[in-house]
Amino acid sequence: MDLQELTDAIVAGNMNGAVTLSKQAVESGIEPKTIISDYLIKGMEIIGARFGEGKAFVPNLLMSARAMKGCLDLLKPMMQGESGISYGKVVIGTVKGDLHDIGKNLVASMFEGSGFEVINLGINVDADKFVKAVIDNDADILSLSALLTTTMGYMKDVIKAVEEAGIRNNVKIMVGGAPLNEAFAREIGADVYTADANEAVIVAKKLLGKSS
Ligand code: B12
Secondary structure, three states: OOOHHHHHHHHHOOHHHHHHHHHHHHHOOOOHHHHHHHHHHHHHHHHHHHHHOOOOOHHHHHHHHHHHHHHHHHHHHHHOOOOOOOOOEEEEEEEOOOOOOHHHHHHHHHHHHOOOEEEEOOOOEOHHHHHHHHHHHOOOEEEEEOOOOOOOOHHHHHHHHHHHOOOHHHOEEEEEOOOOOHHHHHHHOOOEEOOOHHHHHHHHHHHOOOOO
């Protein structure tokens, strides 16, 4: 089958079409992980790029994200315990005051599709909730997302709370979101900043010493 059609369905925000094509891809023997990383995420990258060029708009992004979620709901249960290997546990959320979750969910999906266990705390997450989730799940990585210049500063509060809880040495902290950069990440004491979801996974594996 031509999986380019699946990428196209994500770009078009066609949830029913994308889910049907994902089912067909699984039936034809393609690994769910490959479907996610090679076709679904590619679709989100295309719509994200079009958005950046002013050729797509917020409703397009939301429809594509919904189509992606529909496919992930189908594929994720098939991946559980797939190989019995987990690269590590990732707690992820969008920080307090911030409701943007499209990029954060892409990062979460990419982690899941690449073999990490993900605890996704959603949006508007306060420092205590992040700290509790890291402790309760014995997480390896804490990932913080912010899309607003008014909320990115809260990441520092989260890192401070992690330090105060005495667990800073147990967890690597990754930050991301459009208004951030490397210098900001360093300034607030995060371990790493990456600009996109693909790089996040590559760097996470390196951070945990799980890749060459
Ligand atoms: C969609 C959108 C919304 C949607 C959000 C829907 C949703 N479910 O997320 C809605 C309409 C709700 C919204 C609301 C608002 N928004 Co808005 N929104 C956007 C918009 C258009 C796109 C964001 C997006 O989804 N991008 C696509 C994704 C794929 O990209 P991304 O999020 O950057 O994620 C990638 C990377 O950053 C990275 N990444 C992201 N998180 C993480 C985390 C980690 C750990 C890592 C490693 C990487 C990483 O990986 C992702 C994938 O590669 C941006 C404009 C823009 N150019 O960004 C404005 C924007 C972010 N919004 C803005 C504003 C002002 C608002 C509002 C305040 C508007 C208002 N007056 O009500 C509210 C705030 C609500 C709130 N409290 O959060 C401003 C922010 C300005 C600023 N300087 O802070 C922007 C920049 C628009 C603008 N040009 O003015 N918004």
